[in-house]
Amino acid sequence: MLKKIGYVTLLLLLHLQAKSQKGGLAYSSEALKIIPLTDSSFIHVSYLDIPDVGRFSCNGLIYLNSGLAVVFDTPQNNAAASELIQWVTETKKHQIKAVVVNHFHDDCTGGLPVFHKLGVPSYAYGPTLALAKEEGNPVPQNGFEKEMELEVGGEKIINRYFGEAHTTDNIVSYIPSEELLFGGCMIKSINAKKGNLEDANEAEWSHTVENIKRTYSNIKIVIPGHGEQGGMELLDYTSELFKPNKP
DSSP, X not given: XXXXXXXXXXXXXXXXXXXXXXXXXXXXXSSOEEEESSXXXXXXXXXXXXXXXXXXXXXXXXXXXXXXXXXXXXXXXXXXXXXXXXXXXXXXXXXXXXXXXXXXXXXXXXXXXXXXXXXXXEEEEHHHHHHHHHHTOOOXXXXXXSEEEEEETTEEEEEEEOOOSSSTTOEEEEEGGGTEEXXXXXXXXXXXXXXXXXXOOHHHHXXXXXXXHHHOTTOOEEEESSSOOBSHHHHHHHHHHTOTTOO
16 A cells, blocks of 8 residues: 555656646746746746835746747846846757847846847847937847848747837737747736836827737737736737726
8 A cells, every 4th residue: 555655646746747847937046037938939037126016027038949049128137137148058059149129128128238248139129229228228239120030040030110009119029930929018918007107108009009919810929028928818908908098
């Protein structure tokens, strides 16, 4: 009987370990979490300390393919950015080809200096460069007009400006092969509130999200700037939240 109990316990432990590895974290420290979504795509989560709010988590994305990587938004500070770079280059053995910045706020640009120091080029929608400089945040190196495609291991990434929402310059990044959209702070997690509206255009927000929905109708994975990822329902929720005349 004891042997049988021991065998059952061992099977249970192995099952729990496999489950944890499948749905758990690819990397975890106090400053940085990396969450696997697919074999190629990972959310990176870092933290801002906001007065009167506390520790606030911020999402970014890592895409890996054929030995190359693209990072979407940087971790919040240089230390967390260094951890991410080490994980990508040493643990995953991928070379970082580019950083794509979603908009000019520091929760997108905070770790840029570390990438720049290593010679990794950064890209953003043209107006983001001037807005980041004006705000005193790290500034992306290269601006593009409306849309820019990157190729990573034969797969394309579409970075596109659809209109004003959380900020006047916010973009989204879409990976067709993954059916994945990195929406950044324009897109809200389910049950999230409107959040920081200091630089927002609430009148256009819903319209901008509806344009994204029409353009990328087959999205399966959506990553918001903060909170839990989901699917197309995050776009629906955000569009409804910011409909004109909605309190």
